[in-house]
Amino acid sequence: MASLAITRQEVSPLGFEKIDAILAFREPAVIQRFALDQHVSYEEADAVFLGLMQFFVASSFMSGYKTPSMAIDDMWHTFVLHMREYERFCFEIMNGTVYHSPGTD
Numbered sequence: 001m002a003s004l005a006i007t008r009q010e011v012s013p014l015g016f017e018k019i020d021a022i023l024a025f026r027e028p029a030v031i032q033r034f035a036l037d038q039h040v041s042y043e044e045a046d047a048v049f050l051g052l053m054q055f056f057v058a059s060s061f062m063s064g065y066k067t068p069s070m071a072i073d074d075m076w077h078t079f080v081l082h083m084r085e086y087e088r089f090c091f092e093i094m095n096g097t098v099y100h101s102p103g104t105d
Contacts, residue, residue, distance in 0.1 A: 022093055027085050030085060037078065051072050
């Protein structure tokens with residue numbers, strides 16, 4: 001069975017800088033909104049936001065179709081609704097738009 005881990009041999013130093021930037025990114029207004037909407041603490045919402053950032057890393061550096069968990073998908077919806085912040089994240093951190101398309105299953 002193939003490993004799902006990303007190894008140093010597979011990612012350039014620039015790639016690791018991008019991974020670090022994605023994982024370090026936070027948008028407090030999005031996290032706060034998610035906490036209010038989902039009735040969870042800010043800390044729990046922040047953990048879900050980190051999960052979304054991890055999903056973006058996996059989607060960027062690993063091939064194949066990716067489906068987020070329901071909590072990650074809900075956070076992504078919240079983030080997309082903060083359009084200015086989402087657009088800034090996409091262009092400054094991801095180097096392009098990260099589209100959200102609904103699943104068909």
